[in-house]
Amino acid sequence: MTQTRPNRTLGPGHDDFWEGCAKGELRIQQCSACDKHSWPVVGTCEHCGSAVLAFKTISGKGKVVSWCSFVQDYYRGMMPVPYDCIMVELAEGPIFMSNPADFAYDDITFNMAVEVTFIDAEDAGGPFKLPVFRRD
């Protein structure tokens, strides 16, 4: 079932990420100078300052390093509360904020292994694939 979500940030660079998601791939920027990955999208590498960055498909694997559950309805009904968010440390290094796909707040253990999967979503920009994480 398609979920309505708050708006994505779209535009140059950001669109590369969402185009990857549409193909079932998690693509983030990798620096050509220092090889480090960045997320969210950056203009220059936040590690070495290089402007030579390319979107690369990554493993989609990571571990849950923190998590929370929204009880306050910050989105005024758009996302039914309560819902959970997880802070995933990707195998490639960056932190990725996401949602659990097949588990919930009380199931989570510190450093639990997870892998990416995609669900159908839509926002003001139209339908899209949203990367979330399932148990690995």
Place this chain on the structure above:
Amino acid sequence: MSYMELFKVPDPTPELSRKSAIVGVGESDFHADYQAARAKASGYEGHTSESLAVIAFERALADSGLKREDIDGLGVNYLYGGPSAEETAEMLALKPKHIMGPTGGICAGPIPLACQDIASGAADTIALIFSAATRSIGRKFGGQNFGSGAPSSYYYHHPWGWSSQAAHWALIWQHYMATYGKTEADLASVAIQLRNNAMRNPNAIMQSPLTVEKYLESRYVVRPLHLFDLCLVNDGAVCLIIRKADMAKGLAHVPVDVGGWGHAAVKSDKLHTLVRERLRPQFQESGRQALEMAGIPLTEVQHFEGYDASTIHLINHIEGHGFVEPGAGLDFCKSGEMDVNGSLPVNMAGGILSGSYMHGWNHVAEIVRQLRHEAGPSQVKDVEVSMSSLAQTDQVHPLIFMRGSQS
């Protein structure tokens, strides 16, 4: 745009230490105004940023004992909009020769910048006004109606429903519990300590006792954080009058010298640094700058006022600056060390958790009362050095204050 892009914090050079002093302080009626706003009594119209600013300024001027014409500099900080500094000067019948530029609103940049302006000769006596009718204008936090979605901000994570300042502190607390084996009840001690402090301050908004049971029964806002882990939302204003130090003697009160300041910002891996390191590198670096400028070691700080946007964030300050080791902050609080008679009294007016949400300005106002030795039942015995620390999610701004001399 980040507020830090609006101005640059002056270098923390020892030459500027104790060259300026706070000689006047004024606050609006936080408690009475909050009660009136909650009760919505008939005829109650609420405050505007302007009306609050006038109240705080007139009180600070009266407190200082200075004449209106002594105020030759003005800096205004209306957090959610208000008149210009020129219009404010007219409203207050002031004729300042110096008007400060943008300083970011929150109590991070304005004091160092005022000290720099005084040292440069731009003015001798600057009135710094902060005013925010946060509650009256219906300001709501989180959600989709604010922000640009810049990758550095939490708005970027909208599609996953991750929003609000509170969510940052929730992730920190979850990670802290997992790392140090703590439970939700452990964090209650911080909310209770701050409430106890507030109850000694008649102008603090929250005056009813808090218990562990009441804390655990309160609703979650962003689990694992409860209602009492998050700061208040209220209207108010604070005015501080800062004067050239050699002109600050012989006035109505003991001057409170600005001894030092520091500033450090997260440069990369923002969420990693915030959640897993709890800004420790930034606390350490900025604290070192401020202490070096003031010429004292951390052990000489006798009273601390930290930015308690959340209970756990106050613990980040205590541990980050090095008052206790990482992981020891909650035991430190539980054993009473942050109380008025403890080894490091913290947030003696109730902070922003139970006192008033004045974005760091009320913390500095309390330091002024403490260092004058006029803090009543909250007075820290014989205090000579206080430290404030304002930290949001990616910046830390400590300030060191010292009790000055009347003669």
